[in-house]
Amino acid sequence: MSYIHSEGNYLICDLCFHECRINEGEHGFCAVRFNEQGALSLPHYGRLSAVAIDPIEKKPLYHFHPGKEILSIGFYGCSYRCPFCQNYHISQNVDERSKIYTPEEVINLCENYSSFGIAYTYNEPTIHFEFIMDCSTLARQKGLKNVLVSNGNLKAAPARELLRVIDGANIDLKSFNTDFYRKEVQGDLETVLSFIEIASEETALEITTLVIPGKTDSPEEIREISRFIANLNTDIPFHLSCYFPHYKYTLPPTESRIVLELADIARESLHYVYPGNVGHIETNTYCPACSNLLIQRKGYNTRIMGIQKGKCASCGSPVAVVLD
Ligand code: SF4
Incomplete structure (x- = not known):
């Protein structure tokens, strides 16, 4: 399904929380889905910003084929506006000079690099719903695995359809605070929680929270997030990642000590908790x-x-x- 319908001169996109009304000749909030003479057009279908071979641990996925490397591809655009985005140069811009790949070409790259699958990552991949569905379906037919690294900002129907072809996923749960989602990143907490619940039923799921000083570093909030995850499954791995200043945020980096203390709180509810970006600890x-x-x-x-x-x-x- 395309998750698009028309209303008068507008196209209404039903893919994510924003439910964009897209006027003719314009694109949605994500800069990807375009109204061309009253029909959905995808001018950036297969336009990749990056192609790399990464350790699966870099996604991060710690419990999905540990120690393996995976072909990782990124697109352009995003359905959020995080002022601390590490990849803002591809999430908030589209470089129309970059190469367009077909799903078949991506599968061929997998074979060339002897990768066991494809990770859709770097920017927010779900706004490229059609390409990922096409590529993941083909990858499955070839015996390859599909990995999604996402903000979880997809409505329930497309989420179910997409996650059925995804084998492993890491979803960002940026906060447990509705206001943080609305004001800081222009997203919606409820949509993400619903996505995570569906993902816990459909795929090997891991969750990441970026610990930002004064924003997402309260022990109460991390305890709430951990309990929410534990209610789904105490075996879901939870990554608590250290923030560093990027893009519009100039707050100082999170102290490693804080992340390690929050990890101990998360372990009260969960079996597998991992601090990230905290230096040379195992x-x-x-x-x-x-x-x-x-x-x-x-x-x-x-x-x-x-x-x-x-x-x-x-x-x-x-x-x-x-x-x-
Ligand atoms: S996927 Fe893009 S066009 Fe569709 S609702 Fe979300 S932001 Fe808007």
Whole structure:
């Protein structure tokens, strides 16, 4: 489905929270979906801002094929306006000189680089719904995996359709505060929570919260987020990432100590909690039942240590890690 309908001279886009009314000759809030003579046009279908091979841990996904590298592609545009965006040069701009790829060409890149799948990442991929559906469906037919790194700003019907072809996802839960979503990033908390709930049913899900000083660093808020995730599944990995100044934000970086303390609070509710961007500490995975070391991580160097046939090699408990 295209999730678009017309109303008078307008196109109404039903893909995300914004529900844009797009006048003829204009595009929606995301700068991607365009009204061309009363019909939906996608001038940036397949226009990639970046193509790279990344460790899967960089997404970050720690429990989905750990230690593997994945073909990672980015597009242009976004359905948010985060003033702290790390990739604002591609999220808030479209470079029309950049190369357009077909889904078949992306699949060929996977084969050339011996990648086990495709990660849709760097900018907000869901606004390129049609390309991802086409590419992911083809990738599935070829036995490849699909990974989505998203802000979760998609309405329930397209979310269900998209997530059915996605194998692993990391979703940003930027805050548990409605005002933060509305005022800081022009998004909607309820839409994201709904997306996360659907994702928890459809795919191997991990969640990331960026810890911003004075904005998203309160212990109460992290406790609330952790309990929300735990209500879905205590095995969902939760990443608490250290903020650094980018784009319009000039707040100083988050102290590593704060992120480590918040991680301890999250561990009251969740089995797998990982601090991110906090320097040279190991971000290992331990068995929740017996504390055996399951996966060792030093930076992007990952070693599977204590897992045998999907279970802890020490106590035999099942471990929530997707392996081959
Ligand atoms: S996907 Fe783009 S055009 Fe559609 S509602 Fe969201 S921001 Fe608007």
